[in-house]
Amino acid sequence: MRTPASIARLLTIAAAALVAVAGCSDANPTGRSGGFADGVHLYGSDGNMSNALGTSLKDHPGVLAGMKGTAPLNPLSDDFIARLRSIYPGLADFNYAGQAYDAVVIAGLAAQIARSTEGTEIAKFVPGVTIGTVDCSTIGECLALIQQGRDIVYRGITLRRGGFTDAGEPALATYGTLHFSRDNKIDDGKTEYVGAGNETDTTKARQPNPPPVSQKVDGKGLKLATLLGKTGQLAGLYPPMYTGARLAIRELNAAGGILGHPVDYIEADDGTNPDKAKQAVEELLAQKVNVIIGAGASGISKVVIPRITEAGVLMISPCATSDELISVPDHGLFFRTAAPDQLQAKALADVVMRDGGQKLFIVARDDSWGQGLLNNLKANLEAAGVQAASIKVFTYKPGENANDQPNVTALPKQIKDFAPDGVVILGFDESAHVIDALLTAGIPLHE
Numbered sequence: 208m209r210t211p212a213s214i215a216r217l218l219t220i221a222a223a224a225l226v227a228v229a230g231c232s233d234a235n236p237t238g239r240s241g242g243f244a245d246g247v248h249l250y251g252s253d254g255n256m257s258n259a260l261g262t263s264l265k266d267h268p269g270v271l272a273g274m275k276g277t278a279p280l281n282p283l284s285d286d287f288i289a290r291l292r293s294i295y296p297g298l299a300d301f302n303y304a305g306q307a308y309d310a311v312v313i314a315g316l317a318a319q320i321a322r323s324t325e326g327t328e329i330a331k332f333v334p335g336v337t338i339g340t341v342d343c344s345t346i347g348e349c350l351a352l353i354q355q356g357r358d359i360v361y362r363g364i365t366l367r368r369g370g371f372t373d374a375g376e377p378a379l380a381t382y383g384t385l386h387f388s389r390d391n392k393i394d395d396g397k398t399e400y401v402g403a404g405n406e407t408d409t410t411k412a413r414q415p416n417p418p419p420v421s422q423k424v425d426g427k428g429l430k431l432a433t434l435l436g437k438t439g440q441l442a443g444l445y446p447p448m449y450t451g452a453r454l455a456i457r458e459l460n461a462a463g464g465i466l467g468h469p470v471d472y473i474e475a476d477d478g479t480n481p482d483k484a485k486q487a488v489e490e491l492l493a494q495k496v497n498v499i500i501g502a503g504a505s506g507i508s509k510v511v512i513p514r515i516t517e518a519g520v521l522m523i524s525p526c527a528t529s530d531e532l533i534s535v536p537d538h539g540l541f542f543r544t545a546a547p548d549q550l551q552a553k554a555l556a557d558v559v560m561r562d563g564g565q566k567l568f569i570v571a572r573d574d575s576w577g578q579g580l581l582n583n584l585k586a587n588l589e590a591a592g593v594q595a596a597s598i599k600v601f602t603y604k605p606g607e608n609a610n611d612q613p614n615v616t617a618l619p620k621q622i623k624d625f626a627p628d629g630v631v632i633l634g635f636d637e638s639a640h641v642i643d644a645l646l647t648a649g650i651p652l653h654e
Contacts, residue, residue, distance in 0.1 A: 246653035247622070247645075248562050248629035251276035252555055252580060253528070254572075255638035257300040259443025261391030263639035267646060271387035273654040276631075277555045278302045279528070279545050280383030281365050282400055294457070295450040300393070302444055305364035306525035306544040307433075307451030307500065312346060312363055313337070313544070314431060314498045314523055315459045319353050319466060322418045324429045324497045326521035330540050333521070335414040336361050337370030346455075347462045356420055364451075365544060369406040374533050378408040380546030382554040389654075401557065403550040428468030431456070432475055432491045434501030434511070435526075439479025440605060440635040441503045448525055449474065452500055477502045479635070480607050481510045492518050504635070505529030505576035516540040529575040530583065548576070552583030555631070556591055564628030566597045570618065570641055571633040573602040580633050599625045605637060612640045619648030 249271070251260070256276040264270055283301055292298050317332040318324055339360035343349040352359050360370065369378040382401050388394040433452050437445050453472075460469045475491055477484035484507045491499060492514075498521045502508040508527035515522050516538040524532075524543040533547060559567065567588060571577040581600065589595055601621060603613040613634075622630065622645065630645070632638050645652070 246651040247627060248559075248564060248653045249274040249642070250555070250559055250629055250631040251638065252551065252631075252633055253278040253302060253526075254441070254444070254576070254635040255632060256385045256393070257302055257443055258392050259300065259636065260639055261387065261393075263443075263636065264391055264642060267391075267643070269389045269391065269654075270642065270646060270652065271391045272389040273652070274387040275558055276385055277382045277401075277551055277558055278385060279306065279365075279380060279526075279551065280385075280398075280400070281305050281367070281381045283364070287364060290454055290458075291447075291450050294453050295446060298446060298450055300444070300447050302447055303526045303545065304447035304451035307435075307448040308455045309361075309363045309365050310500050310523040310525045310542075310544045311431065311452050311455035312349075312459065313361060313542075314500070314521060315346075315429065315455075315465045315470060316349055316353065316359070316361060318429050318497070319350060320359075320417045322420075322422050322424050322466065324425070324427050324466065325519065326497050326540060327519050327538075329498065330521050330542075331415050332417060333523075333542055334371045334375065334410050334412070335417075337366055338409055338414070346458050350462055354420055369404070370409040371542065372408050373410045373412060375542035376533075377404065377544065377546045379404040379406055380550045382551060384554070384558055401554045403553045404546060424466045426468075427466075428471055429465045429498065430471040430473070430494070430496045431498040431500065432473040432494075432496045434475045434477050434484065434487060434491065434499050434503075436479040436503035436507075437474075437476035439477070439483075439608070440611075440637055441479040443636045444503075444526065448503070451525070475501075477504075477507050477511075479504050479507060481507060482607075484511050485514070488514055492520065496520060498523070500525060502527060504574070505532060505579070506574040508532060509535055509575050512537050512541050527576075529579040531575045531579055548580040549583050552580060552587050555580075555584055556587035559588065559629060559631065560591045560593075562629065565593060566625065566627040567593060567629050567631060568599050568601070568622055568625055568627040569631045569633065570601045570603070570615075572605045572613075572635065572637075574605060577602070577605075577633050584631065584633075599627070603641075605635065611637070613637050615641055615644045619644055619650060622650055623648070 320332045321328045339358040384399040386397040456472045475487040505527040571581040
């Protein structure tokens with residue numbers, strides 16, 4: 208649980224901070240220059256920094272002790288956590304729960320302002336929900352202000368400052384610096400929060416004038432669906448996302464619904480698989496959905512964005528973070544509440560550099576997300592003082608099914624030959640197989 212004590216450790220990453228980190232790395236305070244004397248430091252990111260990874264490695268007790276990394280995560284209030292657990296009592300991870308909640312709420316508020324359930328009309332008012340003039344933080348408060356004709360700015364779970372950029376994504380993001388403990392679980396007591404981005408990147412484009420609140424609507428209710436990885440290689444992150452979405456639906460309907468009707472809610476599984484996602488999209492479009500919250504993985508989002516947006520359906524992803532999605536043709540209908548990986552890369556580079564390592568090995572999925580985060584991370588590590596020759600990369604094809612194991616046969620020897628200070632794994636649930644390969648090869652991990 209994110210406690211007030213952990214919230215107090217909120218840090219802000221800025222350019223000056225990165226310069227300071229670079230200066231420390233030049234000094235190499237640990238004196239390490241590669242090798243396994245004290246074990247290899249293990250790092251991860253949002254695709255694997257969850258308790259689901261520890262569950263996958265239950266046959267290796269304590270193996271994750273000391274592993275650290277980042278995930279898009281805000282300090283969550285006890286009240287919000289309690290509300291999430293009223294939906295899912297056993298919820299242990301919170302990665303993207305806030306982003307999923309906010310995605311649903313923003314879509315609902317934009318539909319209320321647009322006085323329409325048509326995706327093309329709702330999309331016109333999505334950015335404005337995040338950059339208005341009158342703050343509101345709860346669904347009931349926001350809907351009441353909209354009914355008064357006020358220009359709201361939604362300050363929900365993740366959008367606390369700034370708003371959407373011209374590209375339709377957060378100008379600012381907060382990342383949790385997560386640490387595994389000896390029980391292979393995330394130690395919430397060690398979680399810190401770092402910020403990235405620039406508030407001045409919030410869109411300054413003129414927003415359309417909304418219809419008068421007295422304008423009659425067509426009598427249709429908003430039909431909203433989630434398209435997330437209930438199965439497949441991102442299934443470990445599914446529980447917090449669908450829990451956040453379900454909570455938002457419940458609270459929208461408890462506040463009176465949208466345009467006088469309860470929100471009709473449908474759940475679909477993208478399977479973290481392009482073919483399964485395409486089939487799920489066709490089924491949702493046949494049901495005349497207005498809004499789709501998803502998809503899950505960036506590579507899956509890239510595949511389905513053209514079909515969904517060509518159909519005039521609004522799409523908001525709570526977790527697809529690849530920079531590549533910034534330029535995907537979307538008819539102005541794709542948004543996301545998770546910031547692009549160019550911001551997460553800065554936070555992750557800071558976490559890695561704190562340990563003073565100067566030889567780093569990066570293992571990454573060969574897909575839109577993995578390649579994007581890999582390239583951004585390398586650039587930030589080099590900017591922080593790591594020599595390009597001191598960074599080695601290994602990429603793998605992730606496979607299409609949940610049980611597909613990536614071919615990492617050549618990885619252990621490459622790591623042994625390179626003798627790095629740290630190994631960064633940019634993967635999803637299959638990261639457990641990567642770590643198992645290191646253990647089998649006898650590569651010691653730092654605790």
